[in-house]
Amino acid sequence: MSTNLKVTLGVLTIALAVLAGVVLVNRGGDSTPAAVAEAVVRPDSHRLSTAVDSKTTVVEFLDFECESCLAAYPSVEKLRAEYGDRITYVVRYFPIASHPNAYNAAHAAEAAARQGKFEAMYKKLFDTATVWGHQQQSQAAVFEGYAQELGLDMTRFKADVASTQVADRVKADASDGEALGVQGTPTFFINGEKFAGRPDYAGLKAAVDASLNS
Numbered sequence: 001m002s003t004n005l006k007v008t009l010g011v012l013t014i015a016l017a018v019l020a021g022v023v024l025v026n027r028g029g030d031s032t033p034a035a036v037a038e039a040v041v042r043p044d045s046h047r048l049s050t051a052v053d054s055k056t057t058v059v060e061f062l063d064f065e066c067e068s069c070l071a072a073y074p075s076v077e078k079l080r081a082e083y084g085d086r087i088t089y090v091v092r093y094f095p096i097a098s099h100p101n102a103y104n105a106a107h108a109a110e111a112a113a114r115q116g117k118f119e120a121m122y123k124k125l126f127d128t129a130t131v132w133g134h135q136q137q138s139q140a141a142v143f144e145g146y147a148q149e150l151g152l153d154m155t156r157f158k159a160d161v162a163s164t165q166v167a168d169r170v171k172a173d174a175s176d177g178e179a180l181g182v183q184g185t186p187t188f189f190i191n192g193e194k195f196a197g198r199p200d201y202a203g204l205k206a207a208v209d210a211s212l213n214s
Contacts, residue, residue, distance in 0.1 A: 033192075036180065036192060037192045039176045039179050039180055040059050040176070040180060040189050040192050041057060041059055041090055042172075042176070044169075045059075045090050045091075045092055045173075046090065046091045046092070046113060046118050046122075047088060047089065047090050048080060048089040048090070048091060048119055048122070049080060049083075049084060049085050049087060049088060049089045050085060050088050051085055051086055051087050051088045052085060054088065055211065055212065056086070056087045056088065056190070056191060056208060056211040056212055057087070057088040057089075057090060057189075057190070057191055057192075058079075058087055058088070058089050058090065058188060058189070058190055058204070058208065059090040059091075059092060059188065059189040059190075060076065060089075060090070060091055060092065060186050060187070060188050061092045061093075061094040061173070061177045061182045061185060061186065061187045061188075061189075062091060062092070062093070062094060062185050062186050063093075063094055063095050063096045063099060063102050063106075063185040064095075064102065064105035064106065064109065064122075064125045064126065064129065065095075065096070065099035065100070065101055065102040065105055065129070065133050065134065066096060066099065066102075066185045066186070067133075068184070068185060068186060068199070069126075069185050069186045070126060070129045070130075070133070072186050072199045072200065073126045074201075075199070075200045075201035075204060076089075076204070078201050079201060079204050079205060079208065082205075083208060086212065087208060087212075091118075091122060092173040092176070092177065093106045093109070093110070093169075093170045093173040093174060094173065094174050094177045094182055094185050094187070095170065095174065096184075096185065099133075099134070100134065100135060100136050100137075100138075101132065101133070101135065101138065101139045103170065104138060104139055104140050104143060105125050105132075105139070105143065106170045107161045107166050107167065107170060108121060108125070108140075108143035108144075108146070108147065108161060109121045109122055109125060110160070110166045110169050110170055111147070111152075111157050111160035111161045111166055112147060112150065112152060112157070114156075114160050114166075115152050115153060115156065115157070117150050117151075117152060120150050121146065121147070121150065124146045124149070124150065125143075125146070128146070140161070143161075144157070144158065180194070181194065186199050188204065190207050190208065190211060191211055195207055
């Protein structure tokens with residue numbers, strides 16, 4: 001085989017490899033409306049309420065240790081109390097790595113969810129956030145105390161908190177958030193569209209009313 005032929009074949013091989021890589025990247029970065037909608041709400045996403053008509057869905061990507069999420073929490077609870085099952089309200093994990101116990105808290109919530117107590121743990125974590133939040137040492141023992149207060153099977157809870165299944169579930173939510181352009185918390189989506197208003201009661205209520213009246 002001549003030197004020129006070897007060079008030509010080498011160039012063709014590299015070009016084909018690059019083309020294949022581009023195809024794979026494009027497949028992985030599916031941004032069609034259907035793909036985006038699927039990433040916003042998964043079948044196993046935690047729903048705090050479910051609307052009968054499925055007309056309005058609010059999704060919150062949150063970090064239990066986030067001060068902004070804590071500030072938004074009363075507004076969210078007021079909104080949920082007002083609209084009840086007129087809206088579907090979905091909570092998804094997006095723990096921030098710089099928050100010392102964000103992942104511990106998310107794992108505690110997910111472990112509680114596996115015993116049917118997601119909402120109870122969700123409320124407990126926010127209601128006590130000023131106690132355990134922003135502590136450099138692990139708050140895992142504190143979360144175990146909450147689980148005990150909620151009447152969970154502690155052997156199962158501890159095993160779930162430490163399991164790869166729970167870790168993977170939390171990471172899956174965070175990965176969807178990243179794919180959707182979530183950069184901080186709380187980030188809300190209403191009917192698949194990122195909410196750009198103020199994350200307070202008035203802002204969220206206006207968006208929800210607009211959806212319900214459309």
